[in-house]
Amino acid sequence: MALPSYATTGEKIWHYTYLTICSLIFLFLIAPILIVIPLSFNIEPYFTFTKKMLSLDPTGYSMRWYDLLLTFGMIAPDAPRDASWWADAWENAKWINAAKNSIIIGFFSTVIATTLGTIAALGLSRPEMPFRRVIMATLISPMIVPIIIVATGLFFFYSKISIQDWGIPYLGVVLAHATLGIPFVIITVTATLVGFDHSLSRAAASLGAGPTRTFFKIQMPLILPGVISGALFAFVTSFDEVVVVLFVGGLDEQTIPRQMWNGIREQISPAILSVATILVVISVLLLATVELLRRRSERLRGVTPR
Amino acid sequence: MSDAAANQPLKTADGIPLKASLARAESRARRKAFLLVLPLLAFILITFIAPIGQMLHQSFYNEGFTVREDVVSGKRTPIMVNLKQWFDENPQGSEPDEAAYAALAADLLHLQELRAAGSAGTRINYERSGSRSMFTKGARNAKKLEPPYKEAILDLDDEWSDPELWQVMRDASSGYTINFYLAALDRAKNADGEIVMVDPERQVYVKLFIRTLVLSLLITFLTFILGYPIAHLLATLPLRYSNLLMILVLLPFWTSLLVRTTSWMVLLQSQGVVNDALVASGLLGDENRLQMMYNQAGTVIAMTHILLPFMVLPLYSVMRPINPSYVRAARSLGATSFTAFRRVYFPQTIPGIGAGALLVFILSVGYYITPALVGGADGQLISNLIAFHMQKSLNWSLAAALAALLLGGILILYWLYDRLVGIDNLKLG
Numbered sequence: 178m179a180l181p182s183y184a185t186t187g188e189k190i191w192h193y194t195y196l197t198i199c200s201l202i203f204l205f206l207i208a209p210i211l212i213v214i215p216l217s218f219n220i221e222p223y224f225t226f227t228k229k230m231l232s233l234d235p236t237g238y239s240m241r242w243y244d245l246l247l248t249f250g251m252i253a254p255d256a257p258r259d260a261s262w263w264a265d266a267w268e269n270a271k272w273i274n275a276a277k278n279s280i281i282i283g284f285f286s287t288v289i290a291t292t293l294g295t296i297a298a299l300g301l302s303r304p305e306m307p308f309r310r311v312i313m314a315t316l317i318s319p320m321i322v323p324i325i326i327v328a329t330g331l332f333f334f335y336s337k338i339s340i341q342d343w344g345i346p347y348l349g350v351v352l353a354h355a356t357l358g359i360p361f362v363i364i365t366v367t368a369t370l371v372g373f374d375h376s377l378s379r380a381a382a383s384l385g386a387g388p389t390r391t392f393f394k395i396q397m398p399l400i401l402p403g404v405i406s407g408a409l410f411a412f413v414t415s416f417d418e419v420v421v422v423l424f425v426g427g428l429d430e431q432t433i434p435r436q437m438w439n440g441i442r443e444q445i446s447p448a449i450l451s452v453a454t455i456l457v458v459i460s461v462l463l464l465a466t467v468e469l470l471r472r473r474s475e476r477l478r479g480v481t482p483r
Numbered sequence: 484m485s486d487a488a489a490n491q492p493l494k495t496a497d498g499i500p501l502k503a504s505l506a507r508a509e510s511r512a513r514r515k516a517f518l519l520v521l522p523l524l525a526f527i528l529i530t531f532i533a534p535i536g537q538m539l540h541q542s543f544y545n546e547g548f549t550v551r552e553d554v555v556s557g558k559r560t561p562i563m564v565n566l567k568q569w570f571d572e573n574p575q576g577s578e579p580d581e582a583a584y585a586a587l588a589a590d591l592l593h594l595q596e597l598r599a600a601g602s603a604g605t606r607i608n609y610e611r612s613g614s615r616s617m618f619t620k621g622a623r624n625a626k627k628l629e630p631p632y633k634e635a636i637l638d639l640d641d642e643w644s645d646p647e648l649w650q651v652m653r654d655a656s657s658g659y660t661i662n663f664y665l666a667a668l669d670r671a672k673n674a675d676g677e678i679v680m681v682d683p684e685r686q687v688y689v690k691l692f693i694r695t696l697v698l699s700l701l702i703t704f705l706t707f708i709l710g711y712p713i714a715h716l717l718a719t720l721p722l723r724y725s726n727l728l729m730i731l732v733l734l735p736f737w738t739s740l741l742v743r744t745t746s747w748m749v750l751l752q753s754q755g756v757v758n759d760a761l762v763a764s765g766l767l768g769d770e771n772r773l774q775m776m777y778n779q780a781g782t783v784i785a786m787t788h789i790l791l792p793f794m795v796l797p798l799y800s801v802m803r804p805i806n807p808s809y810v811r812a813a814r815s816l817g818a819t820s821f822t823a824f825r826r827v828y829f830p831q832t833i834p835g836i837g838a839g840a841l842l843v844f845i846l847s848v849g850y851y852i853t854p855a856l857v858g859g860a861d862g863q864l865i866s867n868l869i870a871f872h873m874q875k876s877l878n879w880s881l882a883a884a885l886a887a888l889l890l891g892g893i894l895i896l897y898w899l900y901d902r903l904v905g906i907d908n909l910k911l912g
Contacts (some may be wrong), residue, residue: 188820199716202709207731209746209788210738212756216749224749225759286486293523300519305512312520314897317906319531321897323849325866326886327874330534333541333883356530359523364909417739424873437741441856445748453742460737464730467737 210457217242217450222449242451246272249448272452275436282347282432283415286354290411293355294362295404301363301398302370313363320360327353328424335425352431353421358411365410369403369474402474406467413463535890542663542883547606548655549861551599562599565589567656579649584632587643590624594618609878610651610662610671617642628786646674663884688868688885698783699847703794705787706843707836710794714835717795718802729799734794744856747785751775751857760875777859785853790846794839797904838904845896849889865889 180192220239221227229237248254254459263447267317300306301313319327331353335341340349373396381391399406419434426435433452440449493501551560551569565586573583594600604618617640625853627633636643650672665671665678669686675680680686713732717725735743750756753772761767775781805828813823851866858867865885872882900906 191820195712196716199713202713203728203731205709205788206713206735206791209743209750210735213742213746213749223754224752225754226755289526293526297520297523300516303512303516303519304515305509306520307513310901312524312905315532315900316523316527317909318897319527321845321900322535322893323851323866323889325849325851326535326538326871326890326893328529329869329882329886330536331530332521332873333537333879337537345645352530356527359527366906413737419739419741420870434739434741437745438852441741441745441748445745446846450749453739453745456742460739460742461734464733464737468551468730468733470519 196432200204213450213453214457217447217454219447219450222447224445224450241331242447245446245448246270246451250274271431272433272436275431275433278347278430279416279432279434282350282354282430283412285347286358286415287354287412289351290358290362291404291408294359294407294411295366295400298363298370299392300364302367303372316363317360319356324357324418324420327357328420331397331421332424345425348428349425350422353414353425354418355411357418357421358414361410361414362404362407366403369400373399385434404472406470407462409467413460507735526639538883539887541880542887543661543880544659545606545655545663545880546658548603548652549658551602553859560763562593562597563590563595563601563652563656566652570653570656574690575653577643579633581631581633583632583649584636584643587621587636588625588628588632590620591618591628595622595625606655607648610655610666611645611648613642614648614651643788650674650676661882664888666881669886672894691863691865691868692888695848698786698862698864699844700780700785702783702790702847703840705783706791706794707840709787710791710798710839711832713834714795714798714802717799718805719807723759732792732795735788736796740789740852743789744853746784747781747788748776748857751781751784759908775863779858779862781857781859782854782862782864786847786850789853790843793842793846797838797842798832798835799836799910800908801832805831834904838900841896841900841904841911845893845900848896849893 180189184192187393198483215230216224216226218238218240219227219230220237220241226456227237247266247270251265253262256265275452295318297392301309301316306312331349335349377399378391381395382388419432419436422430422432422435423438426432433456437449437452440446484697495501495504537647548563549561551562552558553560566583569583569586591600594603600618600622604615607618608615621636621639621643624639642648651662653671654662666681667688669681669689670678673682695750713728717728717732720728748755752758753774753776755776755824757775758767758772762769762772767773775784809827809831813827816819818826848864849865849866851870854862854864855867858864866889869882869885869889872878872885
C-alpha cells in the first residue's frame with residue numbers, strides 16, 4: 178500500500194484522503210462499541226459524558242451500575258456484605274439468574290449443535306456425499322431465514338406439541354438455539370476439512386486402526402481448532418439470541434439478552450451499559466481465542482498465511 | 484479358450500464382476516456419508532422445517548370459525564355447522580334467506596352454550612372490523628330469538644344483513660382460506676367474492692413491504708460504500724498490519740447485537756453523545772438537536788453498522804488474491820490511476836460485491852431487533868409487523884401469511900446466492 182515513487186501530486190493527495198476516509202470508517206466500526214465502556218462508569222444516570230468525566234475527575238466515575246447488577250432483585254440488598262448477602266445475590270439477583278439461565282441454555286445448545294454439526298460436516302466433506310448441494314443449503318438455512326420467522330414457526334409448533342408439558346426445563350429454547358448454531362459449526366468445520374489430507378486416515382487404516390480410532394487419533398486432533406471455533410460461534414449465537422426466547426421461552430426463562438431487551442424497552446438505565454461492557458469484554462476474549470485457534474489450525478494443516 | 488476369457492467381464496478376486504463390485508463399494512461409501520449427515524438432517528427437520536411447515540399451514544388454515552377447542556380439557560367441538568350446511572347448499576352470491584338466518588340463530592345459540600361467541604367473532608373480526616361485538620351480542624340474546632329469524636336478528640343489529648359479512652362468514656366456515664394472504668397484500672374479497680383492494684387508509688402491508696425493500700437497498704448500498712475502501716485497504720496492506728486491522732472488523736461481528744444497538748441508542752439520543760458533541764462544538768444550537776433515533780435514520784445508521792462486517796469479509800476474500808501486477812501493468816501502459824482502478828481492478832472485485840451485497844440484503848430484509856429498538860414508528864420493517872400481529876393483535880394467521888411471503892422472498896434470494904456465490908464460500912472471519 179506504500180505510495181509508488183512515480184505518484185503525482187494529485188495521487189499523493191488522494192492517497193492521504195483515502196487513508197483518512199478509511200480511518201473514519203474504522204472509527205465508525207469500533208467507536209460505538211467502545212463508547213459504552215467509559216459511560217458505564219458514569220456516576221450520574223445519564224448516557225453522555227458529564228463535565229467531571231471529561232476532566233477525568235475521579236468523583237465523576239463510579240462502580241454503582243455494576244453494583245446495581247448484583248443487587249437488583251435481591252431481598253436485602255442493603256445488608257452487610259457477608260456470606261449470607263452473597264447467597265442472597267446468588268439466589269435472587271435478577272442479572273445473576275439471567276446469567277445462569279443463559280449459560281445453561283448456551284451450554285446444552287452448543288453441545289447439541291457441535292456434536293451433530295461436526296459429524297454431519299464429516300459426511301458433507303466426503304466426495305461421495307449424495308445431494309450435497311441441497312442438504313448443505315438446508316443445513317445452512319437457519320442462518321439465512323429471518324429470526325422472526327423461526328420464532329413464529331416455533332411458537333406454533335411448540336404449542337401444537339405442547340412442549341412445556343414435557344417437564345424438561347429450557348427444552349424448547351435449547352433445541353431452537355442448537356438449530357440456530359448449527360450453520361456456524363458446519364461452516365467452520367467444513368472449512369477446516371477442505372485442506373484435510375485423506376491419505377492420513379487411509380494410512381491409519383492400513384496400520385490397523387478401526388474407523389473410530391482413526392477418527393479420534395487422526396482426524397479429531399486436526400479438525401479440533403475448527404470444531405472449537407464452531408462451538409464458540411454456536412455459544413455466542415445462543416448467548417446473544419433474544420427473539421426466540423421472547424416467543425417460546427417460559428416466564429422464568431430469563432436470559433441476559435431478554436433482560437437487556439426488557440431493560441431497553443421499559444426504561445434504559447446505565448446498568449444496561451455495564452452489562453454491555455461485560456459482554457464486550459467477553460467478546461474480545463472470544464475473538465482472541467478464535468484468532469489463536471485459526472492460526473493454530475493453519476499451522477497444523479501446513480497452510481501458510483498469504 | 485483364451486478368446487472366451489477375453490470376452491468375460493473383468494472380475495475381482497472373489498469372482499464378482501468388477502463393475503458390480505465397484506458400484507457396490509461406491510453405494511456403500513455414499514450410504515456411509517449420508518448416514519453421517521442423517522442425524523443432523525433429522526434434527527433440522529424436526530426443529531426447523533416442521534415449525535416452518537406448521538406456520539405455513541396456519542397461514543391458510545384458521546379454525547376459529549369452525550371448531551371450538553376447550554382450553555382445559557382439549558375437547559374439540561365443531562361450531563357454526565348449520566350455517567356451513569346452508570353455505571354448502573346455496574352457491575356464492577345467494578341472498579341470505581330465512582333458512583340462512585334460522586341456521587345462524589341455531590349456531591348463535593350453540594356458541595352461547597359453548598361460550599365461544601368471542602373467539603368465533605374474533606375470526607370474522609380479522610376481516611370485517613366491528614363483527615366481534617355483533618357475535619357476542621347475538622349469542623347473548625340467542626335464547627330470545629324467535630321465528631321469523633331474519634327479522635329477529637336484524638332487530639338486534641341490522642348490520643347482520645351486510646353482504647360483505649356473509650361473504651366473510653362463507654369463507655371462514657371452511658377453515659381453509661387464502662384471505663390472510665389477500666389481507667397481507669392489502670386485498671380483500673368484496674360481497675360478490677371478487678378480489679379488490681382494501682380502502683386506501685387501510686393499505687399498510689404493501690407499503691411496508693416496499694419500505695423494507697427500499698431501506699434494505701439503502702443499507703446494502705451504504706455498507707458497500709463504507710465497506711469497499713476498508714476491504715481494499717485490508718487487502719493491500721501487508722498481512723501483519725491487515726490482521727491487526729481485521730480485528731476492528733471482527734470485533735463488532737462478535738459483539739452482541741443488543742450491545743451494538745444499545746450503543747447506538749446512547750450515541751444517537753437527543754441528549755446523547757453525538758448531539759452533545761455537536762452542541763459543544765457550536766455546530767448545532769442547543770434547541771435544534773438532531774432527531775436521529777426512533778425514526779428511519781436510526782434504523783439505517785444502526786443496521787449499516789451492524790451489517791458492515793458481512794460486506795467487508797466477502798469483499799476482502801475476493802480482493803486479497805488479486806494480483807497487484809495487473810494494476811501496475813495498466814499503469815505502465817499509460818492508464819491513469821483512476822482508469823486502472825475502473826477498468827482493471829474494479830471488474831475483478833465484482834464477485835465479492837455480489838456476494839457481500841446479496842448477503843447484506845438478505846439479512847437486512849428480515850431484520851427485527853434493531854428496528855424494534857431504534858426504529859420508532861416509521862423505521863419499522865416487515866418483521867416488526869409480524870411480531871406485532873403475533874404478540875399484540877393476536878391475528879396469528881395474518882402474521883403467518885406475512886411471514887410466508889417474507890420467507891418466499893428470502894428463499895428466492897438464498898437460491899440466487901447459492902447459484903452465484905455458493906454456500907460453501909460463506910466464511911466467518
